[in-house]
Amino acid sequence: MRKLPSAARLARIRERFASEAGVSVADLAREFGVSEMTIRRDLSQLEGQSHIHRTHGGAVLTGRMLLEFDYRDRREANRDAKQAIAREARKLVKPGQRLILDNGTTTLELACLLRDGENLTVITPSLAVASELLDAPGVEVILLGGVIRRGSPDLTGPVTEHCLELFSADITFQGTDGIGLDGKLYNADLRLARVEKHMRRIARRSIVLADHTKIGRTALACSGKLSDIDTLITDRAASAEAIRRLSKLGVRTVTV
Amino acid sequence: MRKLPSAARLARIRERFASEAGVSVADLAREFGVSEMTIRRDLSQLEGQSHIHRTHGGAVLTGRMLLEFDYRDRREANRDAKQAIAREARKLVKPGQRLILDNGTTTLELACLLRDGENLTVITPSLAVASELLDAPGVEVILLGGVIRRGSPDLTGPVTEHCLELFSADITFQGTDGIGLDGKLYNADLRLARVEKHMRRIARRSIVLADHTKIGRTALACSGKLSDIDTLITDRAASAEAIRRLSKLGVRTVTV
DNA sequence: GTATTAATGTTAGAAATTGTTCGTTTAGTC
């Protein structure tokens, strides 16, 4: 059998636990064609991530792998632009603030950048955002309740809206599925659009993060007007003409 | 093999990740007939834009989003008894019902058995329960909001209690950390105890699932009295004496 | 044709991973 890079071996070992509750060092060493010492080192590493518990001769599963979502395709699209936009948004966050992070891949990139935040409170309907910030020492995560949309790691519905009523926040960061040149914000999901409206109501400032592909597009549901928000952050691939038109509608537009 | 333009090679490498979770530099170099250095450069480029992570010897996919939580050894302790209790509880569930599933390893076992449920609605503060039922076709999952306790896959706090107010349910299934012989239910966490009280208020029937090790134990917070619940399901390793005393307190006790 | 640029190959030193040895710890047995 061909040798794999070490990380691939770690992943394969982890997969083993899906079918078997325990593994033995000797078996793994034979299977992967490496020394037992290497397997031991692998297992200690996995133990450090608290996936497994080591025993004499092998290891057993401690917890379970949960909530697996396949974000790949969407997250890859325009990732550079999204990361640049997220970096710009990060600059607006000060220690001690209460933030709302909406669903979406761009806000998820922002969540990654907030991991080193100090004394932040993040309120979110996104399980992805929650998981990203779960172990960040300076961030308290409040998950909104709601119905879990099948195949999508986020919460929506009346429960989510109701939960929002309990809070106020300094800034809300939202994504969007489309910004019409008529100055309206669009969302592909009606329930999400309603939730976004609520978020803006309870936050002092509203900031929309949208890469240039969103500009000029529309979608099923309108979640509000550009004049409802304070700042739009987009990337410089957006056409100058479009940005001019949006600025005319009264929204401060930052391009990165 | 004819050499491909670099862009085509990048695309082909990216495709590889669709079928395999990890690739090795040496393999790719051989396959495309280019030097390993070229492959390394390709991978660094892909790392920036797509969801892969470079490792020694190759690269692995990181696109999957895993919310992982650690139960330590709790789930293994008395697992047989917990599963038997869960099977008994499963019999009480009828199609179309709305259920509340509390945190806890026993209720998690019950969640596994509810995967084939018909037209059920499950309301839960437990991310573990939610993940178990996420892809069950006949089950709608409503996650309660709240603060995520670090290292524990569940939600608690005032938000959770507030969310509960929005619902009513047919049955609530709860675990417990201890059942005192004085007839009180105990929980190690004060906030969880409060949440459990709320759950019972909004459900028509309350059922507590507790293996025999819980009987006679107490913990920090009292979450209610045995007379508040309808049925206690425990395993037959519980001492006859203890069961007699609990029955005297007016709770229907089922042993499996 | 040449100039210019991008892509690829080569090399050497640095870094990470893996294998080996050996003394120590552990689990099981008597």
Next chain:
DNA sequence: GACTAAACGAACAATTTCTAACATTAATAC
């Protein structure tokens, strides 16, 4: 509890892979 064989961990050596710089080739423009 003492014994034994297996498993473990630490330290070091061997191997593989990485990065960075520079040399070379291919692609494109003029």
